[in-house]
Amino acid sequence: MKKFALLSFLFIAIVIASSELRFCRADASPDAVLDTDGKKLRVSNKYYILPAFEGSGGGGLAIGNIRKEYDRCGINVVQERYEQSDGDPTTFLPINPKKGVVRVSTDLNIEFDATTRCRKSTVWKLGTFDRYLRQYFVTIGGTKGNPGRETTENWFKIEKYGKGNYKLVYCPRVCKYCKVMCKDIGIFENNGIRGLVLSDTPFPVIFKKVYE
Known part of the structure; x- marks a missing residue:
């Protein structure tokens, strides 16, 4: 018993x-997203978004124009032409920024710490379908915060992609009843200018902290 x-x-x-x-x-x-020093990405810091591999067609990500190079009134998120260029500094704002750490698989806003001649917001968003180039481009002009139905185009995610590398993803979950596309963020080239688009082929990236 x-x-x-x-x-x-x-x-x-x-x-x-x-x-x-x-x-x-x-x-x-x-898991926390790690930078090239192996440190956690933090909301208070700035980072360059760089290609994970050398010889990937250019440098870091910056503001540009998929139809016209060297246009600071551009609306597109593009890859710098030269590998030596780190691009524009970037900040990340998760849906819950109080935690202070940027994590994978989490909705977040991405913003360039840069200015444009047009005084446009430098927050990333998914643009409308480009009928001429047949692509959904990642652009600037978005808004930060206010998760919900009206802001789904402003939210992205960072996901792991291989050992020590990451990819950017558009698959917002800030509106539970909204129907949204879920796609990786890749590269589309037009006349030598490489812009970010929704794609079946992701663009592998890493994050390098900006030291000021």
Whole structure:
């Protein structure tokens, strides 16, 4: 009888422990995004978004124009032509910025720390379909915060992509009942200018902290 009671107690203890472990795993935060120094990306810092691999066609990401190079009134997010160029500094604002750390699989706003002649917002957003070039381009002119139906185009995610590398994704979850496209962010080239677009082929990136 004592043996049966002991076995029953052990069984119940194992079930409870397993349930608690599953709960903890489900409630755990996603992994932090790491920069090229192996440090966590933080909301208060600025970073360059660089190609993960050399020889990928250019440098870091910056403001530009997919139809006209060297246009500071541009609306597109483009890759700098030369590998030596880091592009424009960037900041990240997660849907819950109070945590202070940027994590994978989390909705966030991306903003260039740069100015344009047109005084346009430098927050990233998904542009409308370009009928001429047949692409959905990533542009600037978005707004920060206010997650919901009216702002779905302003939210992106960072996901792991291979060892130590990442990819940018458009798949906002800020509106539970909204139908949105879910696609990787890749590169589309037009007359030698490489712009960010929705794509089946992701553009692998890394994040380099800006030291001021």
